[in-house]
Amino acid sequence: MIKDELIKPLEELVDNDLSLCGNKAKNLYILQKNGLSIPRSWIILNVYIEELLSNIMEGNGVPIDCFKEARDIVSSLSYSLDSKLKRAVSNFAISKRKYVIRSSNVLEDKKNSSFAGMFTTYINESYTYNIFKSIISIWVESFSERVYEACKLYGITHIHPCSILIQELVNTDVGGVIFDDGEKQYLNSYYGQVKSVVDGVNEPDQWLIKDGTILEKKVVEKKSALYPVFSRSNPSNGDKFDLMHMGQGYQGIVKSINSYEGIIEINLPNTLLEDATLSDIHVIKIQQNAIKAKNLLGIETFDIEWAIDDKGQFFFLQIREVSRKIQYFNLLNDTQGIPLVSGEAIGIVQYVFNEQDAINFKDGSIILADTINGAVIQAMVRAVGVLVVSKSMLSHSSIIAREFGIPCVGLSSKFDIELDSLYKIDGTEGVFKKLGKNMYDLIRDDRKQYDKQDAIFKYASFFDDLLVIPDEWLE
Structure with missing residues (x-):
């Protein structure tokens, strides 16, 4: 790897850089500087992209009404064969290493607005072309419709382009989220990639902790998990897959392959299905590390993504202050769904996936969504409630739902709901009921x-x- 001024190691940031690098990178820099473990990380400051957008930049950044023009300008970088950025990536990339490419924006991870899931992350990228393409895509998508709708929601008229955070991919054994409401901590954990929890695709093991004591604990059956592919070629469905858990080797079976993300779904061996992903000792150690990070940053609450690698080392992947407190519910209660935002609502259920669905959404209806994206946000301002596919109360969709404050229930499957039918949802209890086909x-x-x-x-x-x-x- 050749040292380059455009892509610099995170630890080489200076004080003047901290106002430019975005909250995600800034928080991780402070943790690393104080001896806490983060993945090996690099930063591309937004100065480079701001120079490219100088013709449409105003004092406070790019006007949100100029997002399309900004996308077109940034997209042109893809066709520049001899750009400064491409040369920097070529000098940086080591072919056998895998990277996570993430946004780091001053908008993200703020106390009153998280923008959780609004900006793009690319997992398991390698080689110059793939890394370069991911960086350009993050910049382009930072001016997307979903970011535009979120800006309108929060009354933001201008944004500065994001910096780019590059992290060496952690070969994760167990990952998850720990969330602090100022009094208690909620910890969600699952085998493999943290994506399982933050995207809400798997029901995680859960703990409720206060003052270093575990108050509640729920361990669920885990049939499959997501892992990155570190080999040069993807395995095939049905192949055996070696994995490590807490220092012990196991063998699973490949269930499906996501070539786009370099992620495979593995059917777990029977010996891991019903075991807790973490021991109680691990849970308390994670909680203690999280409290230490909270004190270093001087924040009142925290929302932390974390990982333990196949060698047993703990890493902070991201830390932000909580934008809205979580509502307490007993982890051991079996409900139809997950209570995400309290309150009741009655309305016709409409599915929202894209912008056209949002345009067609009728005032006073209930949204059904796979995830809370820009189109869903566009419709949420006219909705009375939300049903979103999320098996974790700490997922990105859950965070955004709480920021909106309208009744919301997390679902295991969208196919549990009959579209265009009348439903009553209760976000306090996490339940929903079909009342009929119409009013x-x-x-x-x-x-x-x-x-x-x-x-x-x-x-x-x-x-x-x-x-x-x-x-x-x-x-």
């Missing part, structure tokens, strides 16, 4: 409790276009 079914169910006028009055707000409710609908 008329609900009125029929209530006819024994309400006379005609009471029923009409109770549900009048749901009838946007009707002036008269026919008597036969109440019979």
Whole structure:
């Protein structure tokens, strides 16, 4: 690896750089400087990309109304065969190493707005071309529709381009999130990549901790887990896969392959299915490390992504202050879903995946979503509630839902919900119930409790276009 001024080791940042590198990189720099372990990391400061965007930059950054123009300008870098950035990446990349390429923006990881999941991360990248392409993509997507909608939500009119944080990929044995609300800590843990928890794709093992004591603990059955591919070629479905857990070797079976992300899903061996991913001793050590990091940064709460590698070393991957406190619920309670944001809502369920779905979303309905992205945010301002696929209360979608503050329930599967039907959701208890195909079914169910006028009055707000409710609908 040849030293380059554009891509510099994180530990070589100077005080003047800290205002440019973004909160994610800044927090990790402080932890590393004080002896806490983070993955080997490098930074590309946003000065380079700001020079490229100088024609549309204003004093406070790029106006959000210029996002399309910014995307076009940054995309042009992809076709520059002799750019300063491409030369820097070529000097930096070591072919046998795997990297995580992440954004680090001054917008992210703030006390009142996390922008969790709004910016892009690329996992398991190697070779000059792939790393270069990932960096360009992060910059392009930092001016995406989802970021635009989040900016509108928070009243942000300009943004500075993000810096780029490059981290050596940790060969993770166990990873997860620990979340502090100022009094207690919630820890979620799962085998393999932290992605399982932050994306909410697997139900994690969970602990509730206070003052160094475990108050509650829930260990779930874990059938499969996500691992990075470190070999030059992907294995095939059904191949055996060697993995390490707490110093002991195991063998799983390849279930599926995500070539785009360099991630494979492994069917876990029977000996790991029902075991806790962490011992209680590990849980307390992680909590103690998290409290130490909290004190170093001088923050009141924390939301930390962490990993333990195949050699047993603990790493901080990211740390931010909590933007909204989590609502307590008993980990041992079995509910239909996960209570993410308290409150009740009644409405027709509509699926939102892309911008067109958001445009077609009807006021006063309930959103069904795979994840909370820009399109979902666009629709959320008109929604009465949200059902989102998330098996973890500490996922990125859960964080954004709490920032919006409307009733929200996390689902194991979107296929549990019948679209265009009337549902009642309870974000306090984590439950949902189908009431019928439309509001008329609900009125029929209530006819024994309400006379005609009471029923009409109770549900009048749901009838946007009707002036008269026919008597036969109440019979």
